[in-house]
Amino acid sequence: MKLFREEFPSKKQAVERLRLVLVHDRAQVSTGLLELLREEIITAISKYVDIDEEELEIELNATESKAELVANIPVVRVRRPLE
Amino acid sequence: MAGRVIVVTSGKGGVGKTTTVANIGTGLALRHKKVVMIDADIGLRNLDVVMGLENRIVYDLVDVAEKTCRSVSKALIKDKRLSNLFLLPAAQTRNKDALTPEQMIAIVDELKDDFDYILIDCPAGIEGGFQNAVAAASEAIVITTPEISAVRDADRIIGLLQEKEIYDPVLVLNRLRPEMVRKGDMMDVDDINDILAIKLLGIVPDDEEIIISTNKGEPAVLNAHSKAGEAFRNVVRRMEGEEVPFMSVDGEPGLFGRFLKILQGK
Numbered sequence: 154m155k156l157f158r159e160e161f162p163s164k165k166q167a168v169e170r171l172r173l174v175l176v177h178d179r180a181q182v183s184t185g186l187l188e189l190l191r192e193e194i195i196t197a198i199s200k201y202v203d204i205d206e207e208e209l210e211i212e213l214n215a216t217e218s219k220a221e222l223v224a225n226i227p228v229v230r231v232r233r234p235l236e
Numbered sequence: 237m238a239g240r241v242i243v244v245t246s247g248k249g250g251v252g253k254t255t256t257v258a259n260i261g262t263g264l265a266l267r268h269k270k271v272v273m274i275d276a277d278i279g280l281r282n283l284d285v286v287m288g289l290e291n292r293i294v295y296d297l298v299d300v301a302e303k304t305c306r307s308v309s310k311a312l313i314k315d316k317r318l319s320n321l322f323l324l325p326a327a328q329t330r331n332k333d334a335l336t337p338e339q340m341i342a343i344v345d346e347l348k349d350d351f352d353y354i355l356i357d358c359p360a361g362i363e364g365g366f367q368n369a370v371a372a373a374s375e376a377i378v379i380t381t382p383e384i385s386a387v388r389d390a391d392r393i394i395g396l397l398q399e400k401e402i403y404d405p406v407l408v409l410n411r412l413r414p415e416m417v418r419k420g421d422m423m424d425v426d427d428i429n430d431i432l433a434i435k436l437l438g439i440v441p442d443d444e445e446i447i448i449s450t451n452k453g454e455p456a457v458l459n460a461h462s463k464a465g466e467a468f469r470n471v472v473r474r475m476e477g478e479e480v481p482f483m484s485v486d487g488e489p490g491l492f493g494r495f496l497k498i499l500q501g502k
Contacts, residue, residue, distance in 0.1 A: 162420025168427050171384050175391055175431065 176220040180213045187211055203229040239351040241344055243373035247389030249360030251381045252410040255446060257357040258286045262455040263472035265321035269352040272322040276369035277359035278334055281326035288453020289313050289323055298327035301339040308346045332364045337371030344372035362396055376405035377437060382412055382423040391432060406437035413442045438471035439482055440464050
């Protein structure tokens with residue numbers, strides 16, 4: 154008989170793995186999610202800096218332990234402060 | 237009256253859709269509602285055996301769709317226990333292409349005015365059979381078990397239901413094992429609620445009585461001693477708008493268990 158519990162009950166692994174797999178599933182299923190995100194990022198950032206829209210890359214990466222949104226945005230020029 | 241048309245679906249197979257339809261249908265009929273259960277799992281019909289009505293089938297869903305039988309009511313099988321409960325069985329020797337969403341809508345339209353509830357037992361998967369089952373429904377009950385694979389499929393189904401403009405599906409968490417939850421070896425209601433984020437309709441504990449009741453062809457809601465039966469009776473009350481507290485799943489451990497907890501400083 155096991156007197157002491159394991160440090161990491163298997164349910165926690167299930168929850169973690171499920172969260173990560175759903176990040177991917179949901180992003181893939183909603184086609185256009187990354188496309189929408191891309192356009193809104195361009196709009197937001199363009200207020201402050203000129204960027205190379207053609208070269209802008211957005212990726213959703215999920216590894217075994219985390220999911221991350223990675224954006225690579227080449228800056229062409231930073232605008233002069235208004236004042 | 238225009239009845240509520242509810243599809244019971246899960247994505248993954250074997251999580252308890254048919255059992256749930258049989259129990260909810262019987263439970264609603266026990267409350268004097270007029271109920272028809274439609275088995276939309278063409279080619280793999282099962283609701284008839286779960287209900288113990290397999291020997292009474294003359295016509296099936298495809299016969300109705302193709303107008304082989306004169307009217308829908310000709311194909312309805314009356315339950316042997318409750319006179320206000322009916323089954324429209326699936327065809328067993330045809331495949332899923334034998335029906336179209338349009339035919340399904342037409343059949344449900346014909347039934348709508350005569351029943352309080354039309355429950356549709358959806359086949360597993362997301363292809364044609366799912367599309368047919370969902371076509372005529374305006375509400376959905378999503379069934380899952382506390383396993384990664386089932387919850388993942390439930391998430392996908394919730395997305396697909398949205399595309400079909402069913403925005404408020406409710407969840408039945410089936411086959412929960414309190415002992416495993418307590419040990420931290422099974423996801424709890426909160427974990428699953430957190431992930432799927434839809435309204436909870438019921439928690440059904442894993443119960444050997446379900447297997448026995450299926451053996452006999454008598455839904456567990458009819459059994460006063462079955463825990464799953466009690467959970468399904470609660471589901472039915474909630475469907476009828478009653479506020480019913482959810483069964484506690486982390487029941488207190490026994491004396492020895494409590495002693496262990498103190499030992500571990502928990």
